[in-house]
Amino acid sequence: METIFVFFIGAIFGSFINASAYRIVRRKDFIFERSCCPVCEHQLSFLDMIPIVSYFFKQGKCTYCKNKIAKRYLVAELLGGTNAVVCDSITGSIEIKFLYFIILNLLLFMSLVDIEIKEIKDSYQLILLIVATIIVSTEKWSINNYIGMIIISLPLLIIALITKSIGGADIKLFFILGLIAKTEGIIIVYLLTIVLAGGFALYKLIKEKNKKEEIALVPFVYLAFLLYKSFEKHLLICLTIWLT
Numbered sequence: 001m002e003t004i005f006v007f008f009i010g011a012i013f014g015s016f017i018n019a020s021a022y023r024i025v026r027r028k029d030f031i032f033e034r035s036c037c038p039v040c041e042h043q044l045s046f047l048d049m050i051p052i053v054s055y056f057f058k059q060g061k062c063t064y065c066k067n068k069i070a071k072r073y074l075v076a077e078l079l080g081g082t083n084a085v086v087c088d089s090i091t092g093s094i095e096i097k098f099l100y101f102i103i104l105n106l107l108l109f110m111s112l113v114d115i116e117i118k119e120i121k122d123s124y125q126l127i128l129l130i131v132a133t134i135i136v137s138t139e140k141w142s143i144n145n146y147i148g149m150i151i152i153s154l155p156l157l158i159i160a161l162i163t164k165s166i167g168g169a170d171i172k173l174f175f176i177l178g179l180i181a182k183t184e185g186i187i188i189v190y191l192l193t194i195v196l197a198g199g200f201a202l203y204k205l206i207k208e209k210n211k212k213e214e215i216a217l218v219p220f221v222y223l224a225f226l227l228y229k230s231f232e233k234h235l236l237i238c239l240t241i242w243l244t
Contacts, residue, residue: 052078107222152178192227
């Protein structure tokens with residue numbers, strides 16, 4: 001029951017994050033403005049906004065205009081719930097769990113923005129860096145924190161300067177996540193990102209025959225980091241076995 005409750009609370013945050021990302025991209029008020037259907041613009045009632053439940057209860061359609069609700073709403077709520085459950089399982093104080101919850105939800109927010117406009121503001125990265133620094137500061141700093149920051153981001157920076165094929169926001173993201181994931185962790189996150197992004201690119205190429213569309217990388221970095229925090233011990237063991 002506790003896990004279900006934690007998941008539901010996280011899903012509420014996921015719903016808010018999705019709505020915030022949608023409105024910020026369109027320069028709309030995301031705090032005081034009432035939620036409404038993006039198609040018919042009818043204001044939603046409380047029953048229309050129950051995370052996940054409302055989507056399935058309404059069969060993925062708006063109550064008022066019967067247009068289909070974008071799947072991003074359901075996906076964001078599911079990911080928000082997953083964020084909460086993963087953070088609740090992290091070993092540490094309630095403060096550490098909460099800080100990781102902020103990081104995962106901020107990554108979710110950045111992912112939704114990146115999907116739409118392929119651009120991430122430095123202010124989002126700065127907040128992420130501040131929270132990551134607080135997490136590390138509550139523990140004992142080690143050389144692995146410093147190595148983690150540069151072991152992936154520095155080579156990517158060099159490649160970006162030479163080929164201009166990698167976005168600066170992606171490099172900054174690996175730099176910040178390397179601070180808290182440390183050396184082995186950020187290597188795992190990077191490898192997972194490559195697998196996830198590569199798989200998606202292959203799917204787009206085969207199914208949609210789209211060779212030129214730019215792919216947003218932040219969502220895959222977020223999913224990779226979420227997977228890493230979900231199975232951290234097992235993935236670290238796998239990396240150790242692979243390197244030996």
